[in-house]
Amino acid sequence: MPLPRFLDIEYCQTDDTLFPTAMSWSLEDGRLKTVVIAPEDSWIPEDGDLGDIDLLYLEEQGVPLIELARELHQDLPDQTVFTDGMDPDEILVDLIFTAVSMEAPFEIAPITELITTSDTDRLEDRRRQLLFDEGLEPTQSENGVYALLLLAREEGLLED
Structure with a gap:
């Protein structure tokens, strides 16, 4: 049985803008991939206000959208591809693929469609507890994917 796939996206959100800044996803064998995302010029507000996001870092270290x-x-x-269901993941994926005039190759579903034995609140509480127990920063996308993998393993959906 193939392993379920998971995805988490970090993003910039201000009054004027919403766009992805980093993304992590799991592969068929359970490994993770993580990339910083170079933003599309049209995503940057005219006043350049991105809150605490470092635009220069994204531009220098980010992967071009076509490569992503x-x-x-x-x-x-x-x-x-399963997500925690808490973020605007579908909108962010649409932004990426619209910018490169491509269709997304996957469908996004919340983790509650994979783990049906618990409701959203209980799964989110457990995901946060796993992040805390593992000493992981909850705002980093690779940690979000790792926590979802741990949840799936707890539910017997992954082999140890």
Whole structure:
């Protein structure tokens, strides 16, 4: 049985803008990939106010959107990819693929569609507890994916 796939996206959100800044996803074998995302020029507000986001870092270290889109097509074709269901993940994925005039190769579903034995609040509490227990920063996308993998393992959906 193939392992479920998971995805988490860090993002910038201000009054004027919403765009992805980093993304992590799991592969079929359970490994994680993480990339910093170079923003599309049209995503940056005219006043340049991005709150605490370092635009220079994103521009210098970020992966161009076309490269990210190709990698996601390679890694997640025809997959259902599960998220924590707490973030605007579908909107962020649409922003990425609209910017490169491509269709997303996967469907997004909340973790509650994979783990049906618990409600959203209980799963979110457990995910946060796993992050705390592991000493992981909850705002980093790779940690979000790792916590979802741990949740799935607890539910017997992954082998140790």
